[in-house]
Amino acid sequence: FRLPFLFFQLRVWDTHFIKRLFYLQISNVCAINILTNMVKLTPELIQQSGQYINAIRDRELDLRGYKIPIIENLGATLDQFDTIDLSDNDIRKVDGFPLLRRLKSLLLNNNRIVRVAEDLQETLPSLESLILTNNLIQDLNDLDPLVTVKSLRCLSLVKNPVINRRHYREYLIYKLPQLTLLDFKKIKMKERDEANKLFKSKKGKQLEKEIARKAKTFVPGAELEVERPKGLAASDILAIKDALTKVTSLDEIEHLDQMLKSGQIPGMEQQMAVGGVEGMEMEVMEMDQHVWMNGN
Numbered sequence: 001f002r003l004p005f006l007f008f009q010l011r012v013w014d015t016h017f018i019k020r021l022f023y024l025q026i027s028n029v030c031a032i033n034i035l036t037n038m039v040k041l042t043p044e045l046i047q048q049s050g051q052y053i054n055a056i057r058d059r060e061l062d063l064r065g066y067k068i069p070i071i072e073n074l075g076a077t078l079d080q081f082d083t084i085d086l087s088d089n090d091i092r093k094v095d096g097f098p099l100l101r102r103l104k105s106l107l108l109n110n111n112r113i114v115r116v117a118e119d120l121q122e123t124l125p126s127l128e129s130l131i132l133t134n135n136l137i138q139d140l141n142d143l144d145p146l147v148t149v150k151s152l153r154c155l156s157l158v159k160n161p162v163i164n165r166r167h168y169r170e171y172l173i174y175k176l177p178q179l180t181l182l183d184f185k186k187i188k189m190k191e192r193d194e195a196n197k198l199f200k201s202k203k204g205k206q207l208e209k210e211i212a213r214k215a216k217t218f219v220p221g222a223e224l225e226v227e228r229p230k231g232l233a234a235s236d237i238l239a240i241k242d243a244l245t246k247v248t249s250l251d252e253i254e255h256l257d258q259m260l261k262s263g264q265i266p267g268m269e270q271q272m273a274v275g276g277v278e279g280m281e282m283e284v285m286e287m288d289q290h291v292w293m294n295g296n
Helices: 002-013 015-025 027-036 043-048 140-148 168-175 189-199 202-213 234-246 250-261 268-295
Strands: 050-053 059-062 083-085 105-107 129-131 154-156
Touching: 140 168, 140 202, 168 189, 168 202, 189 202, 234 250
Parallel strands: 059 083, 083 105, 105 129, 129 154
Antiparallel strands: 050 059
């Protein structure tokens, strides 16, 4: 009798969380649906999309929410826009641009971006603002291609895994001295001095080498690593259902939500701990047996 009541609570507290749980159980089906609903960025789509003067008097092209997987065919814009909004799509890499001298602002919120093209400065020579909020950029070296974009003034990486890297802000301030705004916070002179002092020191040089060492080399002709949807094992689904029946507060729901986001299955820690204890007990028994045999 507890389960329906708890599901009612979950619907009141966090309906989005419930949707995520159902997604986990039918991830393969959902992944297929998403792939089939992707829209190619064609010249026709560009012509039919919203075009208007935005709040700062820039001419903007609205390409939000089409599930576009690849940036292409933007030559059809005839370089008539100051801002292009590609938020809420499925883009994985910031590339595929023709020469767009006029473009100053690029909005790429809520995509799946993991890397940035090396030639961005050549194709977007006037780019001043690059908004990459809520994407999947992992490492600091993934942002090194932005070093050549000398016109860049504003960069947002809020809700990207990379912001949790050690010396994240100092590294970007040092590597991208052209920036004046990082994650919607003005870069102060004191921050610049501290970043330069850190990365020009012996310790900083070593840190920079370690960051560069993590860079992955792409071999031409080799297959790119693509994340493939993975289904859950029956035991994992049962573990999630069991955890749901035991939640009694919003804090517990949020904790469970964070575990699932990070790829952890409820109860995994206890299983590992039990396994570790059992392993230690087996080792002790083997040692005792060895000692007894040697004594005899």
